[in-house]
Amino acid sequence: MNWEAALSTSPEHKSGQKSAPAAPLRIGIVRRQGQPFENWELQLIERLLADRRFHLVAFLNASKRAGENQAGMLTRMVAQLDGALFARQSDYGAKRFERARGTILTIPLDNVVEDGDRNRLQLDLILRHFDVKLPDPVLRNLPRGVWSLSHVYTQWGSASWDGIADMSAGAPTSQLSLFLETARQPERRVIAQAEFNVKFSAARNAAFIKEKSVLLLMRELRRIAETRKLPVPRKAPDAVQALSPPGVFKTGRYAAALAKNIAQRALKTVRRAAHQETTVWTLFSGRGAIDDFDPSEAIEIPPTDTAIKADPFLFHHEGRTYLFYENYALGDERAHIAVGEITRSGFEPIGIALGGTEHLSFPFVFREGDEIFLMPETHQRKRIEIWRAVSFPLIWEPYSRAFEGWSTADSTLFKHRGQWWLFTNLSEHHAFEDHCSALYAFQVDGPALKRVVPHRRNPIVVGSATARNAGRIFSRHRRLYRPAQYNAHGIYGYGLNIMEIEQLDMDEYRETCVRRILPDFKPGLTGCHHFDASGSRYILDARLNA
Structure with missing residues (x-):
C-alpha cells in the first residue's frame, strides 16, 4: 500500500x-x-x-x-x-x-x-x-x-x-x-x-x-x-x-x-518449533533523564519464566509510578500488555491491562488533559489503536483507530510547538515486511486521529540503524529527543540511539545521534532497544544471553 x-x-x-x-x-x-x-x-x-x-x-x-x-x-x-x-x-x-x-x-x-x-x-x-x-x-x-x-x-x-x-x-x-x-x-x-x-x-x-x-x-x-x-x-x-x-x-x-x-x-x-528457545529481555531502572542517564548504575527488574518484560513505559499518576510493559512467558508466541507499580521496595505486578488473540507490545501510555490514553503496537491487526482509561490502570475502552490495513509498529504521539505529531514505523513492502527501515511523520489532531496529514519528506528517516522508535519523544531543556533502535550485527535491537531532533516542520526533518548505548553496560547482555523516563526515574530493557 x-x-x-x-x-x-x-x-x-x-x-x-x-x-x-x-x-x-x-x-x-x-x-x-x-x-x-x-x-x-x-x-x-x-x-x-x-x-x-x-x-x-x-x-x-x-x-x-x-x-x-x-x-x-x-x-x-x-x-x-x-x-x-x-x-x-x-x-x-x-x-x-x-x-x-x-x-x-x-x-x-x-x-x-x-x-x-x-x-x-x-x-x-x-x-x-x-x-x-x-x-x-x-x-x-x-x-x-x-x-x-x-x-x-x-x-x-x-x-x-x-x-x-x-x-x-x-x-x-x-x-x-x-x-x-x-x-x-x-x-x-x-x-x-x-x-x-x-x-x-x-x-x-x-x-x-x-x-x-x-x-x-x-x-x-x-x-x-x-x-x-x-x-x-x-x-x-x-x-x-x-x-x-x-x-x-x-x-x-x-x-x-x-x-x-x-x-x-x-x-x-528446530528449537523454536519445540518451544525450547525464547528471546528473554530484562529491565533496568535508575535515576536520571534521557540526556544524562547512566545505565551502568541501573538496578535490574529481572524476568521470570511467566513474566518476561520488554518495551517498558513509565507513567506517574496520583503520586505512584506505574510500569506498563509487553509481557510473555517462556514458549509464548504472542504477548499482552501488563502493568505493575515501582515502589520503594521494588516492583509489584498489578495485572493485565490489555490482552487478546493477537500479539501486543510497545504500550505507549500518555495523558491529554484529564484523560489517560494507551496506544499499543497492534501490528497484527493492521492498524493503529488508541484506548482510553475507564478505571486506571486495568480497565480501558477503545477510543480511536487509524491507518486501517497499514503495517505499522512502535507508534508515538507528542506535541511540539502546539502541534500534535504522530511518528510511526510503517512498512511499505512487497517481499520484505520490515518495521526497522523507515520512520514516517504525520501531523494529527491529537488522540482522536481524525485528521492525518503526511510529512512532505516521508519517510523522514530511512535505515535500520536509526529509523525505528525506541520509546516516547522527550522535550527537555528546550531540546527534543527521540530514542531510536540501533539494529546492527544481524541483531534486532542491538543498541539504543538517543537522537536529537534539530528541525521538525512540514517541510523538513533533521536529527542527529548524540549518544549510542551498546549492550556492554552490564555483563551477560546481547542487546538493548527501548528507553522511557518519568520524573526523575528512567527505565530501559536489555536482551539476555541465550
Whole structure:
C-alpha cells in the first residue's frame, strides 16, 4: 500500500493558498539492454507513474562494454547460488506500468546524442540502473544530472555481489548511497545515505536493500520536484569509495560464514518449533533523564519464566509510578500488555491491562488533559489503536483507530510547538515486511486521529540503524529527543540511539545521534532497544544471553 495514495499532503500548506503545480520532472532510466525488470525497478516505476510531479519519458538501453566492472567466476557462482536459495520473491504486479508501457519510449543510449532524439526527449534527469558511462552530450543536457543508487554498481545479470564484502568483514551494517553526477561536477557525489542491519545471507541483504532503496530515492526525487534545487552533497567526491567486486579470499570467507549462518538458523528453527528457545529481555531502572542517564548504575527488574518484560513505559499518576510493559512467558508466541507499580521496595505486578488473540507490545501510555490514553503496537491487526482509561490502570475502552490495513509498529504521539505529531514505523513492502527501515511523520489532531496529514519528506528517516522508535519523544531543556533502535550485527535491537531532533516542520526533518548505548553496560547482555523516563526515574530493557 502506498501511503501517498491514501493520504495526500494538503496543497494549502503554510499560506492557505493553493499554489500552481510545477511542470513535472521529465525522467529517463538507463538500463541494460535485454535485462528483465527487477522488482525494485517495477516498484519505482509504479510510484513515478502514480505521482503527477514526474513524467517517465524513456528507457535508455545500453550494452555492456569491455573493461567494465566484472566479478570473478567464484564470486558470480556464490552470488547466484545464494540468490537462488535466499533471495527469491514473487513477481511484483506493476499494473500502472503495464497500462502505460506503450507511451514510454525505448531508445538505445547511443542514439540519445543525436539532435532529434535529444530535442524530443528534453530530460530533466536520468536514473542510472546500469553501470555504464553516459556520453558527454547526454550529461550536458540534464539540468538535474544523473542519479544512481550504490547497488547498481554491484550487479551483473541477475546476480549481485552487494553485501559479500560487508559480511566477510563482519561489518555491523550495510550502507546504501544515492549518488549525483552533473556536467559541471561529473565526479560521483553522495546526496543521501542509509544504513541497514546485515542479513544472514548477502543475496537476501542485497534484495532487501534494493526494495528499501526505492523509499530513499523517491523521497529525494519528491524533494527536488518541489524545491527545484539540487541536493547538497554529503561527501566530497574523493571520499566516495570505489565499489569493487570482492576477490577470491573475501568470497571464500563469506561462503564459510554463510554455511555457518544456515546451520545456526536451522538449529534455531528446530528449537523454536519445540518451544525450547525464547528471546528473554530484562529491565533496568535508575535515576536520571534521557540526556544524562547512566545505565551502568541501573538496578535490574529481572524476568521470570511467566513474566518476561520488554518495551517498558513509565507513567506517574496520583503520586505512584506505574510500569506498563509487553509481557510473555517462556514458549509464548504472542504477548499482552501488563502493568505493575515501582515502589520503594521494588516492583509489584498489578495485572493485565490489555490482552487478546493477537500479539501486543510497545504500550505507549500518555495523558491529554484529564484523560489517560494507551496506544499499543497492534501490528497484527493492521492498524493503529488508541484506548482510553475507564478505571486506571486495568480497565480501558477503545477510543480511536487509524491507518486501517497499514503495517505499522512502535507508534508515538507528542506535541511540539502546539502541534500534535504522530511518528510511526510503517512498512511499505512487497517481499520484505520490515518495521526497522523507515520512520514516517504525520501531523494529527491529537488522540482522536481524525485528521492525518503526511510529512512532505516521508519517510523522514530511512535505515535500520536509526529509523525505528525506541520509546516516547522527550522535550527537555528546550531540546527534543527521540530514542531510536540501533539494529546492527544481524541483531534486532542491538543498541539504543538517543537522537536529537534539530528541525521538525512540514517541510523538513533533521536529527542527529548524540549518544549510542551498546549492550556492554552490564555483563551477560546481547542487546538493548527501548528507553522511557518519568520524573526523575528512567527505565530501559536489555536482551539476555541465550
